[in-house]
Amino acid sequence: MPFFKPRARPPLRAEAVGEEAFRAGRRQLLALGCACCAAMALAPNPAAAQSPLVQQHLAAARAAAGDDLRAYLRLGEVAAPTPGLRSASPAELRAMATPPPGRAFDNLAFVGSRWVTAWAITTSDGIILVDAMDNDADAERIPDAGMRQLGLDPAQIRTLVVSHGHGDHYGGAGHFVRRYGSRVVCSEADWTMMETGLEFDRPDWGRPPRRDLAVRDGDMIRLGDTALEVMITPGHTMGTVTLLFDVRQGGRTHRAMMWGGTAFNFGARADRIPRLQGYIDATARAREIAARQNVEVFLSNHNVYDEAVEKLGRMRPGAANPFVIGAAATQRALTVMHECARATMAAWSA
Template sequence: MAQRKNDSKNAFPLKTTALAAVVALIQGCAQTPPRQQAPSEATVAAHVAAATHAAATDLAPLLTLCKPAPAARPAQAELDKGLAAFIAKPAPPPGQAFDNLYFVGADWVSAWAIKTSDGIILIDALNTQAEAAALIEGGMRKLGLDPAQIKYVLVTHGHGDHYGGAPYLAEKYRARVVMSDIDWTMTETRLEFATPIWGAPPKRDVSVKDGDRITLGDTSVSMYITPGHTMGTISPVFDVTSNGQRHRAMLWGGTGFNFGKDVPRLDAYIGATQRMGAVVQSQRIDVLLSNHSNIDGSQAKLAALRQQPAAAANPFVLGTPTVERSLAVMGGCAQAQRDRFLLQ
């Protein structure tokens, strides 16, 4: 497939009046958050306790982030073995989460289709071409969607479980592949995780920065760069509707601490959770999604939607305070892990 010219200037109008504020926010994410105490076993325990309190019972799955993370990335053989095991798991059925949002993912990793008045914005593309064909294309058809309407494939970050199927979809449907400029550069220079299972990353196409938007038909998706999981992770924010009610959704683009002993990166992650907590509050974001269903419980929620009356409350709608607590849990666990590394 020939590489297409980047026309992001037209497709993604940046609010120029807010440019200075955007730059300041990005810089703020990269700075080390203030520390009240020197790292110690006591501060680790305090951060874990605060995260546990914020999680209560409903957000308990997020507390897996509070478990000690390895100081080194997995060896190649270990990575390949674990990835093959994940891919081998039977996929859940596709499902409709909102009037305009559909799940077309695998057991381990998710893909989401936003239906607009002028086509489909796909968020993430799973591990491989085979998964993209069976689960994204096949899932869409089962849900009454036409894969040929995919106009954009938004890759939340430059790891192969999210970009693996993107080259196939781009070539077959002429869909534009969107990724942050930071992560395009990473995939073009030195991949953080490389395995033949995923194949080559897509060719650079549409490059976005913090504050850019995808606008397709009646839908706009705002791009927030939330560094940490990768330094160019995108957490998109967009509107969804359910039973005639509009809700504001955020998909947290990268969650785990699988990058080894990297304290500045954890500091960036902490800063991103704090910054996005303020965004959640100001925009009244009340839906939190993930690209891994063990994080957002999407499989159980979709199963509940299939069983409950159409007029019942949508289990994906958490409320703004709960979305804020989710970010507090992730940020608190990151603080605990940062302090663990500083003690080593």
């Protein structure tokens, strides 16, 4: 079973999501369709985009992105679009064929789609799965089947970490709970959100899982020889879970950060300013932590940002692992996110 340390808390509860909470959630922003890429759907304000402060932050983001991290500049589209950077729509991404699963490292496998990612972390005592796709059918068809293709047994999934409380990440949790008895981990804040009022909903998303294991900032999720350090990075949701852990390839170990929720998906909300400020603060803090821990691998749960599918396609025996971008590039990626958030704040405040 997963072990959480160091915070003490009251006994865990298992509560069903009520019908009224379900109906309330469905009413909220259903037309957006996509919780995680809603930032791309919000049209920039042409006048605000020309603000010197907006342009200053976008210039800083573009400088940090260089040629290798341009995918993260999609975040700046809320303030002003980046020339030549096109974003596929959520519908287009969902329609694409499922990419083959692949091992990014000896103990980390990509088992997701073009639209949303699931990551399998193998340990000496079973598997930790991060995120569960849109619904039970997708969970069985994509990560479950993908693990089998890689020689992994989905019945060994002891822990399912839900990075945040949006249905494209929790929707398939029921498949793993019912079939394999997996324990579900989410942040305290997002358990509460999923129980009391969903921020987004879609008719093709599965229902939120029942409350199981809750984590807070600084907790450790342990399974066998593996420990995942929990960072709560507010913004995308108030309880977005970002993970720090070691990945291994051959005899080498690298520190990885898996960012739990990237887009500014709260543009129409009344609390958008404090939400965005939370994101700004979280990316600044994450840069400091990544520098201290020498993070060389920066991952997302959406391929549109970390380009995991493309990196898997570039992997060659004996060659450098494209997922190891280095400590300096990790700092640059977080800087792009931070500066795009500050540009958006300047645009919204103009």
